[in-house]
Amino acid sequence: MAQLVNPDLVRERSRASFDTGKLTAVLYGGPDEVTRKRRIEALALKDPDYTHEDLNYLCREDQYVAMLKKSLMAARKVRELGLSERDRDSYMDFLLDWRAGAVNLHRTMFTLTLQQQGNQEQRAKWLKLAEDFSILGSYLQTEMGHGTFLRGLETTATYDPSTQEFVLHSPTLTATKWWPGGLGLTVTHGVVMAQLYTQGQCMGPHMFILQLRSLDNHKPLPGIIIGDIGPKYGCNDGDNGFLRFHQVRIPRDNMLMRFAQVAEDGTYSMVLDPRLIYGTMVSMRVRLTEQSNFALARAVTIAVRYSCVRHQSELTPGEPEPQILEYQTQQYKLFPHLAAAYAFWFTVQTLQAHYEQVNSRLQEGDTSGLQEVHALSAGLKAFTSLAAHRGIDECRLACGGHGYSHASGLIYLLTSQAVIVTGEGEATVMLLQLARYLVKCYAKSQAGAKLPSTVSYLQTVQSAAVSGVTARDLNNFDVLTEAYQHRAARLVKDAAEGVRFKVVSEGQSESDAWNNSLVSLVKCAEAHSHFFVVKTFVEAVRRADVDDSARAALISLCQLYALHGICEQAGDFLQHGFLTGPDLPLARSQMCSLLSKVRSDAVPLVDAFDFHDQTLQSVLGRYDGRVYEHLYQWAKKSPLNKAQVHESYYRYLQPFLQQNRAKL
Numbered sequence: 001m002a003q004l005v006n007p008d009l010v011r012e013r014s015r016a017s018f019d020t021g022k023l024t025a026v027l028y029g030g031p032d033e034v035t036r037k038r039r040i041e042a043l044a045l046k047d048p049d050y051t052h053e054d055l056n057y058l059c060r061e062d063q064y065v066a067m068l069k070k071s072l073m074a075a076r077k078v079r080e081l082g083l084s085e086r087d088r089d090s091y092m093d094f095l096l097d098w099r100a101g102a103v104n105l106h107r108t109m110f111t112l113t114l115q116q117q118g119n120q121e122q123r124a125k126w127l128k129l130a131e132d133f134s135i136l137g138s139y140l141q142t143e144m145g146h147g148t149f150l151r152g153l154e155t156t157a158t159y160d161p162s163t164q165e166f167v168l169h170s171p172t173l174t175a176t177k178w179w180p181g182g183l184g185l186t187v188t189h190g191v192v193m194a195q196l197y198t199q200g201q202c203m204g205p206h207m208f209i210l211q212l213r214s215l216d217n218h219k220p221l222p223g224i225i226i227g228d229i230g231p232k233y234g235c236n237d238g239d240n241g242f243l244r245f246h247q248v249r250i251p252r253d254n255m256l257m258r259f260a261q262v263a264e265d266g267t268y269s270m271v272l273d274p275r276l277i278y279g280t281m282v283s284m285r286v287r288l289t290e291q292s293n294f295a296l297a298r299a300v301t302i303a304v305r306y307s308c309v310r311h312q313s314e315l316t317p318g319e320p321e322p323q324i325l326e327y328q329t330q331q332y333k334l335f336p337h338l339a340a341a342y343a344f345w346f347t348v349q350t351l352q353a354h355y356e357q358v359n360s361r362l363q364e365g366d367t368s369g370l371q372e373v374h375a376l377s378a379g380l381k382a383f384t385s386l387a388a389h390r391g392i393d394e395c396r397l398a399c400g401g402h403g404y405s406h407a408s409g410l411i412y413l414l415t416s417q418a419v420i421v422t423g424e425g426e427a428t429v430m431l432l433q434l435a436r437y438l439v440k441c442y443a444k445s446q447a448g449a450k451l452p453s454t455v456s457y458l459q460t461v462q463s464a465a466v467s468g469v470t471a472r473d474l475n476n477f478d479v480l481t482e483a484y485q486h487r488a489a490r491l492v493k494d495a496a497e498g499v500r501f502k503v504v505s506e507g508q509s510e511s512d513a514w515n516n517s518l519v520s521l522v523k524c525a526e527a528h529s530h531f532f533v534v535k536t537f538v539e540a541v542r543r544a545d546v547d548d549s550a551r552a553a554l555i556s557l558c559q560l561y562a563l564h565g566i567c568e569q570a571g572d573f574l575q576h577g578f579l580t581g582p583d584l585p586l587a588r589s590q591m592c593s594l595l596s597k598v599r600s601d602a603v604p605l606v607d608a609f610d611f612h613d614q615t616l617q618s619v620l621g622r623y624d625g626r627v628y629e630h631l632y633q634w635a636k637k638s639p640l641n642k643a644q645v646h647e648s649y650y651r652y653l654q655p656f657l658q659q660n661r662a663k664l
């Protein structure tokens with residue numbers, strides 16, 4: 001129904017230089033995958049049984065109830081529809097998004113932990129219950145006093161061989177479990193991270209499963225105190241909770257025993273690698289990298305479409321007001337994030353494939369890829385979540401006043417994205433995990449060892465000569481990749497040697513030297529992640545099964561992503577001599593030429609992400625671009641507009657005004 005679409009967007013789409021559908025197929029892994037995605041999306045979003053309330057107009061309690069109702073209906077429907085596991089996941093994602101809501105932790109971390117950490121019998125017992133939603137669970141790890149430092153957790157699980165039970169206890173206020181999603185009001189069960197004590201010895205954090213609430217009346221079981229932690233920056237439809245244990249006894253086989261076991265007599269044993277106990281977090285970091293990517297792509301879709309519908313000011317005196325996307329500054333604000341959304345899209349695919357590989361080797365008992373995938377996923381979760389958070393806020397600002405309204409959908413995206421920066425490993429801490437790995441790999445390469453594929457470039461660091469390229473070459477993919485590789489290698493080398501220097505030449509302890517190098521360590525981890533993204537994007541564009549016009553659009557985006565990073569981090573590229581001062585203005589002007597290239601395809605490029613309006617939840621980003629009439633309708637829905645004169649007038653305003661007038 002082209003006549004119903006805003007004419008600006010019709011024009012934008014009609015002059016697309018490539019077939020949008022074909023690019024969508026590249027992004028989703030082929031036309032069949034697009035069909036699958038749209039089929040599940042339609043099942044979820046076009047079902048009239050769901051009411052899809054606008055949560056913005058509900059108080060927190062009603063938001064929780066609305067999401068709970070929807071989540072439970074979705075849980076029932078996925079069973080009735082008989083969807084495959086993968087389709088079930090997509091169905092729930094489309095309906096519930098994934099960040100908050102009462103059952104999201106259940107279907108992600110709780111179920112994942114049972115799958116990964118439970119032995120065969122435990123999986124047979126608990127997984128079926130969880131997958132059928134016969135029980136609802138949360139992931140209880142963070143405490144009031146510790147989230148990052150897991151070895152500092154205070155909750156104890158002490159084995160009592162006389163009854164063959166573990167006793168769970170919160171010995172201090174700061175041991176109170178704090179934050180777990182769904183815990184406040186919803187879940188019946190939880191997987192709990194607690195310090196395991198057996199035969200008088202602390203064996204460190206381990207995972208236990210237990211029932212938290214009665215299955216008859218939902219009251220907390222004896223010895224358990226639970227509540228909601230109160231309103232938050234975002235995710236207020238979710239019931240993040242707190243929990244305290246008072247000497248709660250659970251059977252021995254409630255310890256998840258796939259990797260570590262406590263025998264009846266209390267003897268502790270461990271198979272494979274103790275770090276596998278942190279496995280759920282690695283899976284989730286991979287998943288959250290994807291969510292950051294979706295969030296950024298959604299924000300850019302909203303801002304680009306709106307920037308084509310919105311007209312403001314004058315470009316040429318006397319001429320009609322231009323679309324705000326005509327302003328170079330608007331392009332400069334938005335297109336690097338559009339390019340980043342594409343870059344991250346391919347990065348996620350590569351990361352997922354890498355993770356799958358390591359995981360399937362793990363099933364065979366081979367843990368050799370564990371460190372690499374932990375470092376990579378921790379670094380990319382941090383790098384992409386920070387970039388997406390910044391990008392979403394810039395999209396919001398780029399929408400002017402209307403960006404500040406909840407109608408934009410951008411505030412929801414921003415506050416939800418902030419969770420990913422902090423949750424599942426705070427961003428700085430995760431970058432430092434990657435840095436720890438890079439520094440170790442650098443030392444190994446200096447000793448002549450062969451390095452895993454994602455870090456093998458560190459072997460060339462000593463010989464990485466200055467290429468002497470000029471900015472003219474900076475549209476060349478090989479040069480761009482080399483530039484980022486060179487920067488990452490040098491920054492890893494600087495950071496690693498900086499730590500060493502502080503120890504050897506300045507006599508600092510290892511831990512002081514580490515702490516006094518944190519800024520350069522974080523920088524080297526960011527540079528490594530940035531290199532990984534650029535390299536992956538370049539490889540994906542080269543490999544993409546598309547015609548010349550779509551490839552040309554992808555090439556421009558890829559060049560823009562890499563050049564924008566070079567201009568933003570120019571100091572690094574200059575410091576190590578990859579660029580010289582006079583190259584910079586040329587690099588900037590090349591980047592600006594790319595902005596105008598991307599301009600002509602901006603709307604088709606965001607359309608190719610194929611987000612449903614219901615997913616965008618944005619008046620500004622609607623596919624039909626009919627922003628103003630829907631903005632007006634949206635405002636009219638405000639409960640404050642229910643009556644022409646609000647009842648507060650009679651209670652407060654009228655007497656106040658009458659009193660003041662009487663004084664005149």
Ligand SMILES: CCC/C=C/C(=O)SCCNC(=O)CCNC(=O)[C@H](O)C(C)(C)COP(=O)([O-])OP(=O)([O-])OC[C@H]1O[C@@H](n2cnc3c(N)ncnc32)[C@H](O)[C@@H]1OP(=O)([O-])[O-]
Nearest residue numbers: 141147148149150275278281282370374419420423424425
């Ligand atoms: C978003 C909405 C929902 C949110 C939910 C949540 O937030 S849920 C809550 C989410 N909460 C969080 O995300 C909490 C974040 N905190 C943590 O994950 C950990 O406490 C830590 C990694 C920061 C430090 O841990 P630590 O003090 O034990 O470690 P260390 O630094 O001394 O290094 C020791 C060795 O272990 C290695 N290694 C570490 N992790 C892994 C792994 N997963 N796999 C494999 N390996 C791993 C590391 O590389 C090192 O190897 P090396 O060099 O010796 O060969």
Ligand SMILES: Cc1cc2nc3c(=O)[nH]c(=O)nc-3n(C[C@H](O)[C@H](O)[C@H](O)COP(=O)(O)OP(=O)(O)OC[C@H]3O[C@@H](n4cnc5c(N)ncnc54)[C@H](O)[C@@H]3O)c2cc1C
Nearest residue numbers: 139140141142146147148179180181419423424425426428
């Ligand atoms: C919305 C939301 C949902 C959550 N859901 C869950 C859940 O379901 N289950 C659960 O168990 N947890 C959950 N969490 C908790 C979350 O995992 C933690 O908040 C997160 O891991 C960060 O830990 P922290 O709060 O201890 O931060 P802190 O570690 O206290 O961070 C504070 C500051 O200290 C710095 N810092 C800390 N350690 C270091 C270091 N070693 N080096 C340098 N700097 C450091 C950080 O960089 C940061 O700037 C949730 C959190 C949020 C916000």
